[in-house]
Amino acid sequence: MPVVLIKGIFKPAAGIPDGDTIRFAPFNPSLLLRLEIKSKNPRINSNNGTISLRYEGIDALEKDAVESFASQATATNLKLLGLKGVNDETEGYILASCVGTNGRPISFVFSGTTDEKDGSRIFLNPERMKDSVNYKLLKIGLVYPLFYDNLFPELRETLASTTASVRESGLGIWPKDRTKKGVTWRGPRSLAKLPPIFPKLWRRLENYTKVRDFKHRCATLRYFQEYLQTKHDRIFIVSESRFTSLARIVAINNNKISLSYLPEDIVFHRIL
Template sequence: MPMLLIKGFYDVKGSQPDGDTVHFTAHDPSEWSLVGGGLGRAVEHSAVGRAKLRLDAIDALETHYGAQRVHQPLQFAHAARDELLSWLGFTDVQRRPDETVTATTPDTVPGFVLTRGTDVHGRCIALAGRGAPPGTSGLEIDVDAAVLRTTVNHHLLTAGLVYPTFYRSLFTSLRAEMATATKEAREAGRGLWPSDVTTTGAKIIGLPSLTDDVVILPKLFRRLVDYLQLGTTSLACFPAFLAGVGDRFSILSTGERCLGLHRVVEATNGQTVRMTHPPEDLLFQDS
């Protein structure tokens, strides 16, 4: 499947990378203009070509969500971030208390991105690779499962450190490979999976439950944070809240098209919430 290849290097000083976002500088800044902005946004980048990547098809636990910078259990949020940077080639990363990177060894590492578009924030949605690229920068190459396996997106799923979160722009063959990697990591008990309660049920008695205790799909976490910040602790009205948010997605196993996560989320006893389908069974509409 064709994706645009851009060659450059990773440089994370002055940024706050997490498990699914990282800064990348294109050797030729003009190549960012070749990225198809399917959501009507060009890639936002500096004059020297530095842009933020949003890693395609994966979602790491949050390290600083929203204006209040709410985080999920940091054991796994930091594990995904640290593995991302280590895999890319950074051997030492120094940070301030607010998680801003102040120095790295080496200063930069070479790599490439494979992309077809941007998100609503102007971030490049990408598969991220390290070292020499598998093609010519500025041109499209065919991306199959073998190429996907050379990216950090696939690596983090294999390590069980991130959740799959699929959108329609992702090719079916690549989605199938990532779903397989997810299932294998879950069955092997790698990374966060032994602690995951997305489908078994998370008991929420307030915001500290989300920040310190339960390990759940980040998209569900974000919706719960937004709901709790309305001032209620009971989850009785959470399904109605989800209906109002109106996430659009399909259930892959049934083909059903849905509007609102309340279609796949159960809330019981005013304190427990669970998803009725695993993350890899959901296909979200790009937004």
């Protein structure tokens, strides 16, 4: 996968880090303009020179979820980067190909230094990806896979097979994951009490409780499919080689909601 190597300093105190996000101060901010940009330009903080990164290929539980996995993922993220805590800083680099809709580089994140030239265009293969913090968080079961269509198949396949292995081994979130088995919805107040589920689905439920057209009706899941259709989440089901939408693979039975496919079997269309 063609990516740009950008060196800098990880500065978690410049923002609010979590399991798949951290603030990063590039040594040469102009290198961010070498990334594919089709929407918002990179959002660099003019006061501290940092930008928020979005980790490629993974998705951590939201901090408001019931289990402690979100805080564990955050702490482990910092540790893997070589940081002693939120107020620490350390050198590292990212390998990125694009900037997302919110102005964040979608990145594979690496601790330490490299002799490669800052701004180099390189090809990221699965072996090198395994050195990334992204992969290490997935391998110990603290994050879910989250794939978009700009991620090259050989990288996605490696992340997917690792996810299946970690699930089978019962590590991290997986023994308590209810994505396919389903969770019971009891209105907005139940959101923070739900067992772990695919974070993308959790966020859609959270937004369902906030959107003006739906928040007065969100005590039940009766209108959730209608809400999902407004999001236009186009996806590809790998095992069936077909395109569909997120709304069509969400199963709702009275007040129980689940996904019909495993997270690693789903590839989202990324709108840049």
